[in-house]
Amino acid sequence: MVIPIFYKVDxxxxxxxxxxxxxxxxxxxxxxxxxxxxxxxxxxxxVANLAGEDLRNWRSEAEMVENIANDVSNKLITPSDNFRDFVGIEAHIRKRE
Structure with a gap:
């Protein structure tokens, strides 16, 4: 998986x-x-033709970094059904989503 990040470059x-x-x-x-x-x-x-992130499209670097981190996290961490019998786990799983 490739996520191009254009930081201070067109x-x-x-x-x-x-x-x-x-x-x-x-x-x-x-x-x-x-x-x-x-x-x-x-x-x-x-790479330049792939959908990615361009700093010029964000109000701040922090917003862009947060968005990238969330995007990567969502792509790498998929919700699992393996723990459905654990008491109280649902709230923690929902927090991550």
Whole structure:
């Protein structure tokens, strides 16, 4: 599972390797083979096209981080029916949801 997080970078700059991101990417490519660079460029374009989080869409970094943490938690922790016979467990399970 991949959740792209664009922190102080425009996803289109990642997609096209332009702007400040493109400059740094170009420096990173020095000494690499053309094949490696093409693979990285393709991977960056794919990642930039995935639904993710962009800091520019949030009022604050804290809100974005909280949303990401909740999203990851919800994807990793699925409610279980294994403990339904435990007395008092329902309230704790509901708190997590």
């Amino acid at each position: 996803p289109s700059h990642v997609r096209k390797q332009t702007g400040q991101f493109g400059k740094v990417f170009g420096e990173t490519c020095i000494g690499r083979t053309e094949n490696e660079i093409r693979k990285w460029m393709r991977a960056l374009a794919e």
